Amino acid sequence: MVATSTVPAVRFVRVRHAGTERRFVLLDVSTRERYVELVARSAGAIEELLSPSVMANRVASWSVRPPELELRPWFPGGPDDPNLCFLKFTP
Numbered sequence: 001m002v003a004t005s006t007v008p009a010v011r012f013v014r015v016r017h018a019g020t021e022r023r024f025v026l027l028d029v030s031t032r033e034r035y036v037e038l039v040a041r042s043a044g045a046i047e048e049l050l051s052p053s054v055m056a057n058r059v060a061s062w063s064v065r066p067p068e069l070e071l072r073p074w075f076p077g078g079p080d081d082p083n084l085c086f087l088k089f090t091p
Contacts, residue, residue, distance in 0.1 A: 037067040 011026040027035060040062040047059055060072040 033067060036069045037064070040064050040067050040069050043069065 009028055010031055013024045013026055015022045015024065039059075041064055043059040043062040050058065058072045060070045062069050
C-alpha cells in the first residue's frame with residue numbers, strides 16, 4: 001500500500017497494536033507520484049528475480065505511463081489476522 005497525505009511533506013507514523021509497533025511512511029502527492037514512477041520502471045525485473053516464497057509487497061500490476069502500481073494482497077489469514085506482520089518462519 002502506498003499511503004498519501006495531503007500535507008506537503010513526507011511523514012512517518014507509528015501504529016501500536018497488541019504490544020507491537022509498525023512504522024509507516026505517508027508520502028505527499030508529488031513524492032508518491034515519483035515513487036510510483038520509479039518503482040513501476042523496475043517492478044518487472046524485480047518480480048522475475050523473486051522466489052515464490054516471497055509473499056509481502058509483491059507487485060500485481062504496474063504501468064509506467066501513466067505511473068500506476070498495485071500490490072498483491074499477502075495476508076495469510078486475511079487483513080484482520082492478529083499475526084499479520086509477525087509471522088513465524090521456520091528454516
